[in-house]
Amino acid sequence: MKIVTYNVNGIKARLPRLVEYLTEQQPDVVCLQELKSSDETFPEADIRAAGYGAVWHGQKSWNGVAVLARGSDPVERQRGLAGETEDDHSRYLEAEVDGVVIASIYLPNGNPQPGPKFDYKLRWIERLAARARDLLAEEKPVVLAGDYNVIPNDDDTFSVRAMQDDALMQPESREGFRRLVAQGWTDALRTRHPKGGVWTFWDYQAGAWQRDAGFRIDHLLLSPIAADRLVDAGVDKDYRAREKASDHAPTWARLR
Numbered sequence: 001m002k003i004v005t006y007n008v009n010g011i012k013a014r015l016p017r018l019v020e021y022l023t024e025q026q027p028d029v030v031c032l033q034e035l036k037s038s039d040e041t042f043p044e045a046d047i048r049a050a051g052y053g054a055v056w057h058g059q060k061s062w063n064g065v066a067v068l069a070r071g072s073d074p075v076e077r078q079r080g081l082a083g084e085t086e087d088d089h090s091r092y093l094e095a096e097v098d099g100v101v102i103a104s105i106y107l108p109n110g111n112p113q114p115g116p117k118f119d120y121k122l123r124w125i126e127r128l129a130a131r132a133r134d135l136l137a138e139e140k141p142v143v144l145a146g147d148y149n150v151i152p153n154d155d156d157t158f159s160v161r162a163m164q165d166d167a168l169m170q171p172e173s174r175e176g177f178r179r180l181v182a183q184g185w186t187d188a189l190r191t192r193h194p195k196g197g198v199w200t201f202w203d204y205q206a207g208a209w210q211r212d213a214g215f216r217i218d219h220l221l222l223s224p225i226a227a228d229r230l231v232d233a234g235v236d237k238d239y240r241a242r243e244k245a246s247d248h249a250p251t252w253a254r255l256r
Helices: 011-025 044-049 116-137 171-181 188-192 237-241
Strands: 002-007 029-033 052-057 065-070 075-079 092-097 100-106 142-147 218-222 230-235 251-255
Touching: 002 011, 002 100, 002 142, 002 218, 011 029, 011 044, 011 065, 029 100, 029 142, 044 052, 052 075, 052 092, 065 092, 065 100, 092 116, 100 116, 116 142, 116 171, 142 251, 188 218, 188 230, 188 251, 218 251
Parallel strands: 002 029, 100 142
Antiparallel strands: 002 251, 029 065, 052 065, 075 092, 092 100, 142 218, 230 251
């Protein structure tokens, strides 16, 4: 089972690239983030024509997450996280596919920091951690896949100096991510590439792609049962080079 996380940075703008990826790679499950589409305008027909069922949690112009499954309809389990009733951001969607529980996650960016957006990011990490603990207690294969907007380690970025003031790399952001992983989750990409230097995002500005000035913020965290089935993990980097591509590359883990 190839499970992909892919921040598409606007599903309507990237639809040709997404369909291209689905057709060429035929992944089993794809978690999408940053749809920037309302529920009503999600391109379900195009996704189905490519051979995928879908559940989605949209929001006009911002955020938005989805789970796609090849040849079947994901069974939705939960949308949104408990803890802040006034939070209307579409950032979390949980579904089950072939016995595997899969969550598509779009963690807040948190910039500028310090400030209310950074505070919201840190609270959101704690809310995710609370849900993650409950999922571990189910003792099922679980994959928490998404754009976490956290650079966990210094070797997960092209330049510590360039990113040192960014919310993605603040000590509080990293500590929140570490506490989450320490519950018993396995960082799939880190496990397969322990020396770092693997990027999942390259900004559109300052020739970041051409300079390979990227960093790793798209992660797949595996529960112990899922981690036991891990075969490989990687980044389909070439898709970032295509015309009108997302600034993220599809990032994946393969399970037995």
